Amino acid sequence: MTVIEVIQRSAEFLSKKGVESPRLQIELLLAHVLKMPRLNLYLDFNRTLTEPELGTLRPMVKRRGNREPLQHIIGSTSFCGLEIHVTSAVLIPRPETELLAERAYTFLTSSAAPADKPVSFFELGTGSGCLAIALAFKCQAARGHSVDISKSALAVARENAERHQVSDRIQFLQGDGFDALARDLRFDLIVSNPPYIPTAEIATLAPEVRDHDPHVALDGGSDGLKFYHRLAEDAGSFLRPNGKLMMEFGDGQAEEIQSILTANRWAIEKVEADYSGRPRILIAHRQES
Ligand SMILES: C[S@@+](CC[C@H](N)C(=O)[O-])C[C@H]1O[C@@H](n2cnc3c(N)ncnc32)[C@H](O)[C@@H]1O
Known part of the structure; x- marks a missing residue:
């Protein structure tokens, strides 16, 4: 043939x-x-x-x-120009998350200028490690802590970090939200693409997602907003003055997430749309008290 x-x-x-x-x-x-x-x-x-x-x-x-995803069959995908190994233990990195990565490393790079001063980030929900690895790869002055609740996802993330030679600048920790972090740590950036699908909607997704992405990476609780409440409540005490919070969210969640943040003393700087014009990324900083 x-x-x-x-x-x-x-x-x-x-x-x-x-x-x-x-x-x-x-x-x-x-x-x-x-x-x-x-x-x-x-x-x-x-x-x-x-x-x-x-x-x-x-x-x-x-x-x-x-209906097995192509990325599982070939074993990898591309994220911000980096080859990222994926298995059924991790969410397949999505193109819209590249926009979050781009905003995040641009901020870290400008915070590190002019003398390559060290800058730090915390990532909630690392999955394959794609986001943290892209930040460390593109901003050599950056060091990060990345947390995931899934041990098997962390194994994939560590392997990807080694492959791209950034494993000495990212600490991968197993934990629930901010719980694994020492209380005195402070970061220039807190970044997250958390699970944001309402639980009942998972059954309606395409088989490639429903049957192959880990549900722990999708499930954002009954209204999909569980992790935005946690980020809004817990991130502030880990942020340096002038630090920023950057998050991805699902289609149609922008209004509710802005309300959650403003109710928790955050000032919204920007809500940005993905390549198909849907608001998907939010940048905020702490309001002066
Ligand atoms: C939507 S995925 C994002 C993965 C990766 N950052 C990306 O953008 O492709 C969310 C990640 O959050 C992790 N997660 C879910 N619940 C968590 C929790 N309570 N604490 C920490 N991580 C959690 C999941 O295991 C999953 O890897």
């Missing part, structure tokens, strides 16, 4: 299975198997695939047809 035949047949199969963007999905899988950039497939449409290549590809296409 040639490259183009495989693409056409598999795209049809994935489409019948309800997979979104089926042609893109098979092209990404095939490019992974052939170890080439996806666009190079277009230069080689008539190449005949070998039996071993087809033997590797077939089970992958079957898994994708069973």
